[in-house]
Amino acid sequence: MTITVAIDAMGGDVGLKVTVPASVRFLQDTPDVNLILVGDSAGIEAELAAQPASVRARITVQHTTQVVGMDEAPQLALKNKKDSSMRVAINLVKDGQAQAAVSAGNTGALMATAKFVLKTIPGIDRPAIAKMMPGTGGETCVLDLGANVDCSPEQLLQFGIMGAELAASLQHKQNPTVGLLNIGSEDIKGTDNIKRAAELLRESGLNFYGNVEGNDIFKATVDVVVCDGFTGNVALKASEGLAHMIATFLREEFARTWWTKLCALAALPVLKHFKARVDPRRYNGASFLGLRGIVVKSHGGTDALGFRIALEQACEEVRANVIGHITDRVASQLQNLKRPESEA
Amino acid sequence: MTITVAIDAMGGDVGLKVTVPASVRFLQDTPDVNLILVGDSAGIEAELAAQPASVRARITVQHTTQVVGMDEAPQLALKNKKDSSMRVAINLVKDGQAQAAVSAGNTGALMATAKFVLKTIPGIDRPAIAKMMPGTGGETCVLDLGANVDCSPEQLLQFGIMGAELAASLQHKQNPTVGLLNIGSEDIKGTDNIKRAAELLRESGLNFYGNVEGNDIFKATVDVVVCDGFTGNVALKASEGLAHMIATFLREEFARTWWTKLCALAALPVLKHFKARVDPRRYNGASFLGLRGIVVKSHGGTDALGFRIALEQACEEVRANVIGHITDRVASQLQNLKRPESEA
Secondary structure: OOEEEEEEOOOOOOOHHHHHHHHHHHHHHOOOEEEEEEEOHHHHHHHHHOOOHHHHHHEEEEEOOEOOOOOOOHHHHHHHOOOEHHHHHHHHHHOOOOOEEEEOOOHHHHHHHHHHHHOEOOOOOOOEEEEEEOOOOOOEEEEOOOOOOOOOHHHHHHHHHHHHHHHHHHHOOOOOEEEEEOOOOOOOOOOHHHHHHHHHHHHOOOEEEEEEOHHHHHHOOOOEEEOOHHHHHHHHHHHHHHHHHHHHHHHHHHOOOHHHHHHHHHHHHHHHHHHHHOOHHHHOOEEEEOEOOEEEEOOOOOOHHHHHHHHHHHHHHHHOOHHHHHHHHHHHHHHHHHHHHHHO | OOEEEEEEOOOOOOOHHHHHHHHHHHHHHOOOEEEEEEEOHHHHHHHHHOOOHHHHHHEEEEEOOEOOOOOOOHHHHHHHOOOEHHHHHHHHHHOOOOOEEEEOOOHHHHHHHHHHHHOEOOOOOOOEEEEEEOOOOOOEEEEOOOOOOOOOHHHHHHHHHHHHHHHHHHHOOOOOEEEEEOOOOOOOOOOHHHHHHHHHHHHOOOEEEEEEOHHHHHHOOOOEEEOOHHHHHHHHHHHHHHHHHHHHHHHHHHOOOHHHHHHHHHHHHHHHHHHHHOOHHHHOOEEEEOEOOEEEEOOOOOOHHHHHHHHHHHHHHHHOOHHHHHHHHHHHHHHHHHHHHHHO
């Protein structure tokens, strides 16, 4: 099966100079994918001219006249930017011309547009943002990372189902374990919402591990960590902030004197290897789950390598039929919930 | 002024073998403080015998017969452990025999006991847990870190007041800046509670900066970050988990081959300096704020160095009269809130 991915070529802090080279490099490594680059066609063609021509035949350019600003209000973008590269890329998924859309643009606008154009899967109240996070014991899928500030217990259950299907697909895990983010492992911990969500998850048929705490994310205690979007977003950004602080301190220590600089030189191969291992670009690509189409959000500030990783993730989701699996699982879950009523 | 600090000598994962040496070492460096070591007197005396005798005269031993378990339910500890080292240490603060209590014991039990024995300051609904966190631009006081899972806007305002007084005292900051933890800087972000809290903080007379995000904690964008205890606890533990992961990866990379081990040897002085800079023991000591007495919680797993830092923090709070300042500030805040009513 040949996969077609629509790319919001204008999205991100840099735009074309990242998205186009990344697209070309990605196609060179991935034979079964075609790309539609959506955006200003003259700009895209100019960027393509600078790239090796070998994969040009597998790229279609779709011209659009508008760009959604990185700080634009989502509702305004939705209303006024109907010919934006972001909107048209998602339209292509809706129309079946592409199986996935990838954008490094404005997260809020991308979510609002994706929700409006693609709609949610039956049984899913609202989409969630999910991301794989590194850990000492492997990777963990965490959701929601910011799409929903308030979450009902039912929504947290839906996140569990969606996260489990994503982990099963991307990590090839059989029956992945699902944990509920809380402030202690005991059942009495947390808000009423969290306690009720734990009950729903326990009864759901998912491989529910129970409560997990913030540090479990980076230990890969479970395959999937479920949380509301407020908590998830704060945890993600606090972690990014801490990683940045540690990197800064490490750099400062090695740059302190000529002697420490010599030490850095000696340790360079090891430090490089370490840096590659914790490189955030390797974990770029957040999945918008719960929609009737695949949308992957790349970090706005990433480079061509990071954007390629997001492209790969989108294709993995297509190959694994994540949306089909989520749809089936939610449908059977709804069936189970209905059964007791009809028996009553 | 001589300060007396009551120490829960039995608390923590290790207990006496950490608390007693830490106490002795602390007294050696701190002339104006006396300590009351609360716990099993035979055990304490045995530990003291192993320590240099120079400071023995400034230590009183108060015998108790019970110990609160690290996993014991707070309400059970409160009910059944009236002669525990933890309870008696807090009683000493209540009775004015000590100006602060320090414990490395069970956080929930310590909070429940402190609240029950000491009561909250008038105008403070519930105490909060506050901690200084390191950052690229200095330190940030973050609260609440887990005492309150649900917080009203009024409580978040109280946290702002308490955090500002703690930062002013410990960091000697004039009019410290206060940020509200959110998932974006714009006013429209976050839950209704958060939006209302932002309004209250803006009108409060505090030096309110506005919304901050998770990464701002480790950038020291503001002096104080206010959040509910659920979010704060998750952010703190996620950060601890990430720091542990990074340390593990760094160690693994340097231990990979004989060549990388040589690199590590060459870089050792720099790595040691770096490690000291991010040493969690340096940031040990969480303040229970909002009580009518000073209680500092040490990490349960810390060593004598970490416990000493917690002791130093408790003394700093006494010297700076943090409780007096919080009491005055809250009283004047309440006065301001009442004024419009009386005018109406």
